[in-house]
Amino acid sequence: MPRVRVESFTVSLDGYGAGPGQDIDNPLGAGGPELHQWAFPTRTFQRALFGADGGTTGLDDEFAARGFENVGAWILGRNMFGPIRGPWPDLNWRGWWGENPPYHVPVFVLTHHARPPIPMEGDTTFHFVTGGIEEALDRAREAANGMDVRIGGGPHTIRQYLRAGVIDELHIAVAPVLLGGGERLFEGVDARALGYKCVRFAASEKAAHVVLRHERWEDA
């Protein structure tokens, strides 16, 4: 049965999943790039984001790689798609990733402002969903066609899906960094009461990796 997954989501020691002050020059917010030092050098990220050969292997790469396995569709909060808030001033913004984004499957972007789909190179198409998280998940599941749906973030989007009880598994990386402020992943979310528990814990020199799984999969 297909799953709904969060992968490679990194939080700081003080619990923040994104730094404060995101803008066009700081897609990850202030301090955000420090969060992802475990991921950027990996072979998986080098290939997916930069089309580069090489990169590190080992535990960090293992976790980076599982995030791309068996993913048939993505869901992104609007802030992950870009820095623009409110109505689209024009149709020029096409995401942070250039003409060939690292998704290669349909991507559903949550927004309050309708916009036609954007077909990109490499089989990524951005779809804009104004009907809320349920509609986005329904459409993503259908598009995934039996594969899993990956919820990319940000923290606010993940929290909405956690509260809705539909996320099956989360890989979270804890980075040895203090952000001091920003958006907390678990703000106002009681993940224990919602039925999640830690089923894997392993650390590299750059991050501690945990896998949280919903209890409905306990025997899986």
Next chain:
Amino acid sequence: MPRVRVESFTVSLDGYGAGPGQDIDNPLGAGGPELHQWAFPTRTFQRALFGADGGTTGLDDEFAARGFENVGAWILGRNMFGPIRGPWPDLNWRGWWGENPPYHVPVFVLTHHARPPIPMEGDTTFHFVTGGIEEALDRAREAANGMDVRIGGGPHTIRQYLRAGVIDELHIAVAPVLLGGGERLFEGVDARALGYKCVRFAASEKAAHVVLRHERWEDA
């Protein structure tokens, strides 16, 4: 120069440093014992808390052991001393730890309710400080007589001293556990802006250990 240290302070994946619902049967709050699975089996804790031989060695024990090195006095919030709130009904409560507590130095307990000192076996004496965190630190520093002062907790006490800018170093263990609720260590505290950064990161199979140091010690 003597330092003010926090040691072996454990937080959950969702950032809580103590579980909800502390009472006489649950000194660590609901779920609290799960937090400390990295510490209890270590040689250091077995010896210090239970007077037992044996216990595990390795990274967890190394971090447990550093918490007792060069400590000349402790400061505890009242909830770490016991479950009683408000005025002392009598003088019968003498801490969670029996007649020979694991401190073996003067311990300063923050409270709003005065009480005579309690000399215990093994050189621990509990002193009750009603003048606030500065008075407690002054007295602890004097009692430590050139050694370090360890702030035991709980989260509220540590946050007060963090905001006051007097903590030099914190060892924090992140346990692969969800508590879902309780008291957050970094609630309303911007540790980055206060001048802390991570200077060590290492993980066992049971916890990720980090050392945060204030920037005034950067060259130490």
